[in-house]
Amino acid sequence: MTLTGRRVLVLGGSSGIGAATAALLAAQGAEVVITGRDEARLAATAAGIEGKVTARRVDAADDAALTAFFAEDTTYDALVLALSGGSGAGPIATLDLAELRGGFEGKFWLHLRILQAALPRLAADGSITFITASSARAALPGTAGLAAINGALEAMVGPLAAELAPRRVNAVSPGVIATPWWDAMPAEQREAMFAEHAAALPVGRIGQAEDVAQAVALTTANGFMTGQVIEVNGGLSLATGR
Numbered sequence: 001m002t003l004t005g006r007r008v009l010v011l012g013g014s015s016g017i018g019a020a021t022a023a024l025l026a027a028q029g030a031e032v033v034i035t036g037r038d039e040a041r042l043a044a045t046a047a048g049i050e051g052k053v054t055a056r057r058v059d060a061a062d063d064a065a066l067t068a069f070f071a072e073d074t075t076y077d078a079l080v081l082a083l084s085g086g087s088g089a090g091p092i093a094t095l096d097l098a099e100l101r102g103g104f105e106g107k108f109w110l111h112l113r114i115l116q117a118a119l120p121r122l123a124a125d126g127s128i129t130f131i132t133a134s135s136a137r138a139a140l141p142g143t144a145g146l147a148a149i150n151g152a153l154e155a156m157v158g159p160l161a162a163e164l165a166p167r168r169v170n171a172v173s174p175g176v177i178a179t180p181w182w183d184a185m186p187a188e189q190r191e192a193m194f195a196e197h198a199a200a201l202p203v204g205r206i207g208q209a210e211d212v213a214q215a216v217a218l219t220t221a222n223g224f225m226t227g228q229v230i231e232v233n234g235g236l237s238l239a240t241g242r
Contacts, residue, residue, distance in 0.1 A: 001223040004029030006077040008220065011060055011114060014041045016179035017131055018082030019049075020209035021216045026051030028217060033076075035060065035069075060114055061106070070117045078127040078220045079118050081111050086184070088145030100145045108149050122167060129219045130157065130171040131212070134233040138175075154229050161227035168226035170219040175233025177207040202235035 008025050012018040013034025022032045026049050035058040036042045042055035058069045060083060088103030090096070111130060122128070135143045136151035154171055161169040176197045182190050198205045215232045219225055231237070 001221050002029065003217075003221050005031065006220075007031045007033070007075070008078040008080065009033045009035070009076045009118070010080045010082055011035050011058070012081070012083035012131075014038055014045050014055075016082075016084070017174065017177065017209045017212045017216075018080070019045045020213040021080055021082060022053060023049045023051075024210070024213040024217050025220065026053050028221070030078075030220075061110060063113065066114065066117050070121050072121075074121060075123055076118070076121055076126065077123045078129070079115075079122055080129045080131070080216055080220065081114060082131045083107065083110060083114075084131070085110075085149060088149055089142060090145065091142050092144050095145055100148075103145060103149050104152075108152050111153060119164075124166065125223075126167050127220050128160070128164070128167065128169045129216050130154075130169075131216070132171045132173045132229070134173050134175040134231060134236050136173060137231075138233075138236055157229055158227045165226070168219075168223070170225060170227070171229045172212060172215045172219060173229050173231045173233070174212045175201075175207055175231075175236045177209060177212060179209050201233075202238050205234065207232065207234055 003025060008030045010018050010022045010032060013022045014036030022034045026032045031052040033054045033056060034042060034046060035056050037059045039057045042057060046053045046055040059065050085103050085107030087106060088100045130153050132150040132153050133146065135146040136154050157169055157171045194206050212232050215230045219230060
């Protein structure tokens with residue numbers, strides 16, 4: 001299936017994986033709409049992408065704003081949910097359960113609310129791609145909360161693919177990717193963590209947003225792919241032996 005002329009909505013498209021996905025899909029001929037909360041960042045991202053890209057300020061956590069956006073008489077051929085959450089990490093003995101609930105609210109429940117709002121505007125043969133995370137299966141200490149959030153989303157991919165057919169539903173599950181998601185970590189600590197992961201992975205490096213975007217382009221364009229969780233993690237399971 002060609003993406004030329006296909007209308008794709010990338011929620012969370014102002015930076016990181018979402019922005020890289022928007023750029024790649026636009027380069028492949030899609031008409032891309034990116035959303036986010038920061039209007040200036042959205043505009044800068046759209047200006048840096050060659051192709052047909054429209055930026056729309058939408059706070060996806062605001063139910064009224066989400067409802068108003070999808071009330072517009074526009075149909076999309078594909079939906080990419082690239083909104084990331086950051087809460088829920090830490091050792092289980094000391095994990096703040098309120099933060100974990102916030103993590104579910106900021107990613108799991110948010111994604112489901114968006115999906116429900118978007119369905120009336122998604123083409124009958126449309127594509128839905130969730131961006132989850134390899135924490136769902138990596139079994140790394142301190143990531144049980146993140147595993148629960150992303151694992152819950154991934155567990156829904158198969159049932160949703162069956163329920164929403166002929167629409168297609170897939171997920172792309174990244175490992176450690178160099179994006180602004182890590183900016184809250186002190187730079188020296190972040191670079192040391194990146195170096196440690198790079199040394200452990202078979203590919204010898206951490207991922208880039210463009211690596212994940214290529215997998216999203218595949219799930220969006222391949223009309224014979226549904227119900228799948230595509231891992232883009234540099235061989236993390238090989239490195240951990242799990």
